[in-house]
Amino acid sequence: MRDVGELLKERVSTDLADNVCCVEDVLGGNADLIKREFVYHEQRNLTGIVFFVDGLVSPKEIDHSIMRPLTMHTAELERFQHAHLGPQFAEEIKKHVLTNTGILLFDKIDTAINGLLSGDTVLFLEGCGEGFLISTRGWEARSIDEPTTEPVVRGPRDGFTENIRTNTALMRRRIRDANLQIEGLQIGDRTRTDINVAYIKGVVREGLVEEVYKRLQSIRIDGILESGYIEELIEDAPLSPFTTIQSTERPDKVASSLLEGRVAIFVDNTPFVLILPTTFWQFLQASDDFYSRYWAGSFFRLVRFIAFFISLTFPSMYVMLVSFHQEMIPTALALSIAAGRESVPFPALLEAMVMEVAFELMREAGLRMPRPVGQAVSIVGSLVVGQAAVQAGLVSPTMVIVVAITGISSFAIPNYAASFSIRVLRFPLLLASGALGLLGFAAVFSLLVLHALSLRSFGQSYLSPAAPFQPSEQQDLVLRMPIWMMNRRPAVAGADDTRMGPNQMPAPPDEEGEGDESAESRMADEEEAPNAGKGKRKGSRPWRSGKS
Template sequence: MKFLNELITRTFKGNTQIKSDSTKELPKDSCKPNLQDNIQYIKTTLGNSTDLIVREIQIGPGKQIKAAIFYTDGLSDAKSVQNFIMETLLQNNVNSSLDNMRSDHQDPLQVLKERILTVGEIKDVNEFRTLFTSLLSGDVILLLDGYTQGFTIGMREWKDRGVTETSTETVIRGPKEGFTENLRTNTALIRRKIKDPNLWLETKEIGRVTKTNVAIMYIKGITKDTIVQEVHQRLDRIDIDGILESGYIEELVQDETYTPFPTIYHTERPDVIAADLLEGKVAILVDGTPIVLVVPSMFISFVQAAEDYYQRSDISSLIRMLRFISIFISLLGPSLYIAVTTFHQEMLPTQLLISLAAQREGVPFPAFIEALMMEASFEILREASIRMPKAIAQSISIVGTLVIGTAAVEAGIISAAMVIVVAITAVSSFVLPSFDLSMTIRMLRFPMMMLAASFGLFGIIIGVIAIVLHMCSLRSFGVPYMSPFAPFILEDQKDALIRMPHWTMFSRPRLISRKKNFIREQSNLPEKPQD
């Protein structure tokens, strides 16, 4: 103990000149050498907020040095502050290993940092801007009287939601865990899947007011450097006061704004992110939201589901084909009914034509108005079921749909065939695993109905051609949106319309991954059993 007092005394005496020199020409945002001035400035800037805890103490031999500890109540671990900072600085007993350390005229800040403070994460701070960001993020600030430099000590702890099953991407077979609102928890969930040192994590601070942490994760050596650079450039161009959800980032970095199709994929599942990283994609994680963005994203990404790779390839291929069929039904179901019943009755069998004519005998509106009324009613009910309390939302949506459909048919306003068409269309839209793609199909359904009512099947063909041409013109971070269909890449077709067995999927997507790590497996043939 005698040696420690002597060491600290010599250290502080030897740095008297350093303290006086540090007061010359300080930057405007720099911390002041007077501790009371720093305390007053911090309190005034934060409006004397009641959750700001300031603890003034005296350390060193004879309690000669004044110090102040700052932390935000509710964001920092108060017990750790008490046990590992205050108790360490105020204790009378020290580690016996200090007896072997004899040096003169050392920086007292270095003595505190390297020999006294028993905490893990310590960073230097000498600007109020950095100090406030760390303080309001949950870090503990330690300032000494007479020095313009202090410490930020990592002791963040706040209440957050535990890792639970995602409610929007449920699977029968596969991991049940989902992302949370805590950025560090989300990065840990990904690292549990990929235990490779080449999995790199880079963090940026976006938002002038919120100062939200945005993380970028990718596998070095698999992801193309051009894609990583493009992600950095687009994030660096963002100049906004606040980022509250990953949707802000998605809209600010996407390639094309005026398109109904989503060009950035997002998910709540760590296993999906791990699979995308292994393909050479980049994950963008935003603190405060469980939604993680993936770039670049192609159209096929919104049709694939995590469970496709956990089931057998034949079952997964069948389900994926059903999804493509559901896309066409959801997009063109009402349009085909309108076109055929209005312009092309000769395409229907005689018995079916007579049945439809009998149903529409008392209906006062044309088929387009019928479909428009039913689709609008269903969209209203679906949106209302989302906003209603969960206890009554499901029952209200089901009862409302049945009552409105049955009452409309009995009143002669809507034909029974139209109710069937709208119901099949609505059910088909729920088959899609991506909610964004489902919303796109719902939006495009109405202009397709207008084309069908105006030009019949010719209008539908014109609309489909326009949609396909628009999709082929889109890009996601430099990658064609319709790949591997346009441009056509033969080796990537094994995971497009159908999913081939895993032992045949020996290569990564050509346009995303680097050439030297293009091969995912050394052998693409299963071993034959020996006799």
């Protein structure tokens, strides 16, 4: 038996048996490889053979577009007798007999094997120097579902699936622009995962797509199982706790990003699509913001900013105040806190660490365990950690409140990856403020800010447009301004930065003014009317003036 690598370099020969041998040598031992022989020319007794991988193909498609035409319409084949065995034979068959929409003629075994493994059907005909690669992909896939990690109250309910074609189709359904470009490549020596890069030509900044390709093409890896692999292999700050690439399951989010001039990377077998470049503030935006009216959108977003600050700093603030700066607590509150801590044997820092860890444990346990056991965790969690710990005098009630509010806040951040980085950054802040009070807190917080300021995501500052500050781009940062005010694309985009016409703010028609005007003109008309006769209503209906 020959080496697989050598076999793959083989060319397709005119001898059917040779070709079959080649394919079988490579994939022969596999239970799911199906081989079907048939005779397609009764008179001359010419045989053909199809290979496909069971489960990856739609059998109906093979039946309809390959087997039936080839076996039932043998009479047609008589027409090609003259071309038989000639170089045009394969082309003729493709043009006149096969009814499938996607057919590729190949002459390398390599192509056949690749096609087979991605769900295409390989057809060899006796006496034909080329093989047919026929698109018959069709496998069991999850249907389009509501995205579970990013639910919305108002907005589309469809989410990406594991099928890359379905996902790109969802994009085409939203943006019917000829400039929407969806380009494909494969990454992964063994998995050969389909990757699609989507962007809108003319909107995307010059050089961005090239940069994305450069980074994608430099990836050398055996397998890509999820977009997370890609994310980690192309991101700007691999050591940073902040994620500089956004991933989402929501097609509307990707569509809006594309319209803003960003690039999306679709990866096969995962519903998570990457968006880049990404700014930090995008993680605090939800699709709802843009679908609800701007009052609601701005309010929700403010709430999320508060949640962000609480989840990052609340425990450290508490520890800092309680164990260093008691003079900064109002007297009544100080007494309450002191009363609650009276029986607690641990310093506030340790207490906070223990509670934070307990909370993280519960969160992780709730996520990992089988769903039917879920109740157990909530009971144990709320009872033991919440009440028993306080009653036993191990934890102060204020600390339970602090940790609970922090936990709730961290769930209010729409993006899971971002909420994770905030959750992790909480711990150094907590340690620092427990060790040095406000000084430590300020030091670590400044370090964090400096680090975030130094980050870039594909050439864009991570904290823009807040830093560097861009006054023209504040309409979509802390507040979500009305859509009719956001008439420019963000600076990520290329040259074409106007996205709507002028004066889009709606207003009722100025009835009174118009009424007066028409009344006046009518009167003026009536004065002239005795002579003019027909032109009576000229002024009030300008669109008729031409006819009258």
